[in-house]
Amino acid sequence: MKWNWGTGIVIGMIAFMSFITYMVVTMSTNKKFSYDLVTEEYYAKEMAYQTEIDAETKTNNLNEKIEGTKTSDGWLLSFPEELEASKINGKVFLYRPSNQQLDFDLPLVLSGSNLLIPDNKLIEGRWNITIAFTYNNEDYLYKKSITY
Structure with missing residues (x-):
């Protein structure tokens, strides 16, 4: 496989999207990052x-x-x-x-x-x-x- 600038951009985009997906899943499911509303009503x-x-x-x-x-x-x-x-x-x-x-x-x-x-x-x-x-x-x- 030939490595050129187009391949590097695609790999960079996939890495960035994977990182963002990981952060969204971690922040929304981990209790450590849970924050309460100021008031319920x-x-x-x-x-x-x-x-x-x-x-x-x-x-x-x-x-x-x-x-x-x-x-x-x-x-x-x-x-x-x-x-x-x-x-x-x-x-x-x-x-x-x-x-x-x-x-x-x-x-x-x-x-x-x-x-x-x-x-x-x-x-x-x-x-x-x-x-x-x-x-x-x-x-x-x-x-x-x-x-x-």
Whole structure:
């Protein structure tokens, strides 16, 4: 068989197509390359987005802001003193972008004006915290990305 530039191009194209096919099959079947959607009900959440914007605006308009700090016991969230802790009802949702199995909810139970997310529930890395709560029949929403 004679080796010329046409044969080289055909062999190069076959090698490239084989590589691309291998990568597509590997990426779509290997669990190591599995990534979760941000949210399962993205369309329903999109329809309620204006409500979230209004609730977030109310939270941002508070005189004091909700502060989060890393402590040896976990992540400590401090609520503004202007909010009476006994009138706050809601939940805390922690979302792990890299692994859906690590996501969890907590009821919003304050001790004083603080909420502690225990260290044993968090692993190192990026987390998104969403606190949805009501105070005096008004909805509030706090969102923050943290690195624990």
